[in-house]
Amino acid sequence: MYAVVVSFEIRPEAMPEFMPLMLANARQSLELEEGCQQFDVATDPLRAGEVFLYELYTDRAAFDVHLSAAHFKTFDSAVAKMIVTKDVRTFTEVTQ
Template sequence: MMFAICVTFRIASKQMEAFMPLMLENASASKKLEPGCHRFDVLTDADKPDQVFLYELYTDSAAFDAHCDSAHFNAFSAATADMVVDKEVTSWSMVAS
């Protein structure tokens, strides 16, 4: 069973240049260091220049919990706390077909 996480960040004015390298570093570390992380896409929309959308795919909710407890995630969260105006997180479980 797969477990998907969707995150929408709204980034403070003039903070995107500082935020994006940290976001990409976190995504890369997640894919390399976490065996339960199968996908970590970072997406933007030119019509929404203050937003970043993440699509993450994990083996299960425990793998996502491990991600949230990881050193790289906690470092990213601390480093970007003042850059993020709003963050919406939704989770989705795959339905067996």
């Protein structure tokens, strides 16, 4: 497994527009990308404007497919000006 966690800080006025686009991106990733196993979108009401993603892919190559997917590129372009900060971290499963 290849895990990706993303934290966004979204401009407060952009949240109503950002969230439907984010949820559509998550849904399309799961529906269209064979290697996307999980794509969770989470928020905390005490931290308005913060959006947390937890994504699982079969491997790094599957994540690369996600990054090159048309739906992701469309989403990324549409939300670019809505984002204050974005932190992406990746993790590879530890095996023995």
